[in-house]
Amino acid sequence: MTPIAPLIETFLRDTLARQRGASWHTSDSYASSFQLLFVFAADRLKVKPSALTLEQIDAGLVSAFLEHLEDERKNAAVTRNVRLAAIKSFFRFLEYRQPAALEQIRRLLAIPFKKTDTRLVPYLLREELQAVLDAPDPATRDGIRDRAMLHVAVCAGLRVSELTGLKVDDIDLPSMSILVLGKGRRERTLPLWKPAAAALRAWLAIRGQVTTPEVFVNARGEPLSRWGFAYLLRQHAATAARKQPGLAKKRVSPHVLRHTCAMVVLQATGDIRKVSLWLGHATLTTTEVYTRGDPTEKLDAMQAIVPPHLRRGVFQPTDKLIELLRRTS
Incomplete structure (x- = not known):
């Protein structure tokens, strides 16, 4: 053996x-x-x-x-x-x-991979997203940390491993940007929205001196794990669902926050290439899934198309005998 x-x-x-x-x-x-x-x-x-x-x-x-x-x-x-x-x-x-x-x-x-459905990506509406971001209590140390985590995760569209692996040296608050090491060892620099930068600055001010270089740590000063972040996110989503009942029907995971960021960027820029750069995708093929989930893309296309002419017609009721024969055939 x-x-x-x-x-x-x-x-x-x-x-x-x-x-x-x-x-x-x-x-x-x-x-x-x-x-x-x-x-x-x-x-x-x-x-x-x-x-x-x-x-x-x-x-x-x-x-x-x-x-x-x-x-x-x-x-x-x-x-x-x-x-x-x-x-x-x-x-x-x-x-x-x-x-x-x-x-x-x-x-x-020889065990085969299972075929998967190509479904629309799940994401949060703006009101739902705001409710989740507002869920942590800013009057507590954990609440300040969680608020910073959520804002940075959404703002940068980070994978959970990128978020938990973010280091203090990767943050440049004067320029309001962060350096992210993504899949395939691809680095990308991302700007921070002002609320995200403010939340991150508040957390760093009370983070204290810990030996680990990671930005987000637990009460013992150890790096927060991906499972730890997922657990905290579920707690805050449950709190947010009291204000936004629609959240109770959604599975709010770390990757849903990433999808939400992608939809925000797509709707703001209308450029799928910018979404790809923001998320750190290797090819545009991966990013195209977001265009299927954004209804504004279809509305823009519909307004640009001249629809074909609808030919007028006059309705004539079917003969009763013929209708009887159709039902019995």
């Missing part, structure tokens, strides 16, 4: 980070996927996660894990595919290192 712990450690620390040069965000995403898989496997097999072996992580168990993600955790097919991609990457790494498990590996690699 082959312990899986040393293999996954080598994959994450050596192969993924050093040899492939993957960013911290990618490594963190992969680690999250394996954490979920190993906790599920340990619970299913009644062993400790550190005692799991390679032979136990077979195609059947991984398929059951993927069903667990959708049925129990209510993850979308897109999230399921992200987790499966991480698992397949690890097992491709094992192909030439564990020849005895080659048949097991091939069966696992």
Whole structure:
């Protein structure tokens, strides 16, 4: 039996980070996927996660894990595919290192990705967004921190990993801008709206001296995790729903704030290229999804089009006999 712990450690620390040069965000995403898989496997097999072996992580168990993600955790097919991609990457790494498990590996690699629907991106209306931004209590330390986090997340359209990984040295308050390290190690500098800059300045004034370089920290002075931010966002969304009942029907996640920023920028500029630059997308193809969700784009197009002429006609009732025959045929 082959312990899986040393293999996954080598994959994450050596192969993924050093040899492939993957960013911290990618490594963190992969680690999250394996954490979920190993906790599920340990619970299913009644062993400790550190005692799991390679032979136990077979195609059947991984398929059951993927069903667990959708049925129990209510993850979308897109999230399921992200987790499966991480698992397949690890097992491709094992192909030439564990020849005895080659048949097991091939069966696992044959698990198909699930087709996904191309749906409109969810985003908040202006009134709903304002209610969420106003939810944190500005009279408390946590409220000042949360208000700054929400404003920066929306203003810059940050991914949750970009927000939690933002460092004090990345902020330039005199110019009201921040430096963001995004996916694929692509850097981008983004301006801050005045409310966002004011909220961030208020938080930095009371943040205090902590050893960690990250901007947003918890009560212990440690970097706030992505799950921590998601939890706080849910709390503030529930508070905001008292003023905006429509929020109760929406799932307000960190990525919904990013989508909301994209829609604000698109409606303000009418230029999909600027939205792409703002969000740090590698190609315009990724950004085009926002044009499908913005009704003003369709209204502008409708006003620019000369509709075809509608030919006049005179309605003539159908003969009763013919109508009877049509119903019975």
